[in-house]
Amino acid sequence: MIDPALLRDHGDVVRSAMTARGADLSAALDALAALDADRRRLLPEIEGLQREQNESAAAVARAKKEGRDTAALQEDSRHRAARIKELSQQLEAVEQQRRDALLVIPNLPHATVPAGASADDNVEVRRHGTPREFAFTPQAHWDLGPALGIIDFERGVKLAAARFTVLMGAGAQLARALINFMLHVHTTEHGYTEVEPPFMVNAASLTGTGNLPKFEADLFKIAGDWDLYLSPTAEVPLTNLHRGEILDGARLPIRYTAYTPCFRSEAGSYGADVRGLIRQHQFDKVELMIVSTAEDSYAEHERLTGNAEEILRRLELPYRTIVLCTGDVGFAAAKTYDIEVWLPGQQAYREISSCSNTEAFQARRANIKYRPEGKKKAEFAHTLNGSGLAVGRTLIAILENYQQEDGSVVIPEALRPFMNGMARIERP
RNA sequence: GGAGAGGUGGCCGAGUGGUCGAUGGCGGUGGUCUUGAAAACCACUGAACCCGGAAGGGUUCCGGGGGUUCGAAUCCCUCCCUCUCCGCCA
Incomplete structure (x- = not known):
């Protein structure tokens, strides 16, 4: 607001x-x-x-x-x-x-956000790693995964609907390893407190973050006599943890991380990314969320974005970071960095994280305040969130970037301790 | 799912129609005392909004909403939540 x-x-x-x-x-x-x-x-x-x-x-x-x-x-x-x-x-x-x-009025873009009309006007701010040279034509994950027997698209449809997928064997294990790896780094090295929130949230929580009233069509609503929705992102429960509270300024910044499944109806995106794991109705994500003072929020924004990037650096995946222009920045955000990972199968950088400072926009909607040290008057906090990272898309990036000519996939070194030492996923 | 009890300020806990935003205690802040601390004593100690340059003034809030009344924390209706017992269950 x-x-x-x-x-x-x-x-x-x-x-x-x-x-x-x-x-x-x-x-x-x-x-x-x-x-x-x-x-x-x-x-x-x-x-x-x-x-x-x-x-x-x-x-x-x-x-x-x-x-x-x-x-x-x-x-x-x-x-x-x-x-x-x-x-x-x-x-x-x-x-x-x-x-x-x-x-229904969106947030004001921050002064440092570049002017622009659409995603074409977003500005790259940095790039890390070099896309690997392949001696063969790299496959897309939607070919690699089924061939390895670790991704089953057809059975996902059988069990639920289109845009639902089953991970099997090393694929399921890889997703779990990624979740554990990300949580491990964020909790032990980046100072975040791990949270396991409800995976369903009420309308008040969704209004606090800005998903309601404007974007109800993007959500799955629980049928029956319930005022509940499947959470589209852990940003919603994490941001609302302190809804209606006045926090002690000395406690800030508060940093939370959570693994949750995320559910999105993807209304209006029927033609986009129909193949593969990119755009699903259900996906796993490790989220980062910060409650900050007004003075520190932009420093925290840089820090949070760096924390998300660190996961890609550890996994040795090439990425670039872009700042969204005024015409592309989301409804609640004042400033957003998107982190895009290189996908050899698509020969493109694709979004794997979105890190936003909403300033007081969500805090005003959710009534999240803090009392600055030594002051009497409570002020609206600033809230920030970012993916750290989207698990399914990270899994895709590993399959595509670490694929070998024989169709096997090497496990990144950093992930092996979380994979019981497994070094490679072989074809059956 | 069935039966019952209850929701009051940061916490505990009074208050059942008339200056009650609400007695008291705890906690917190400041002060007196003390070499310092403790104890004791004194004072202060919620939020939102409106008017105002400020000083200051005003309104609202006793789980949410509605009603009765000149007047509601107190009476009525309704919803939500919590707790206890039974059933069921991971």
């Missing part, structure tokens, strides 16, 4: 930020500003009447104690009560509309 006071006092800043995003929100912002003005007109009027009503009630109490007649006072109060009720109903309607309007 953007700061309502910013729209009120510096509407031009908000408007130009939305233009930079390529979002035409001028009508929505006009409506929001009008609702805000209505609210500020109604509120003092109601509060003044309530004050009179409180005084009147006290006068009745005094009069009764002294045995005087209170009929006139009560009659007066009755009229005022009706007026208060009438105005309050108006205010309630205005506030509801104002809330609804605020919840």
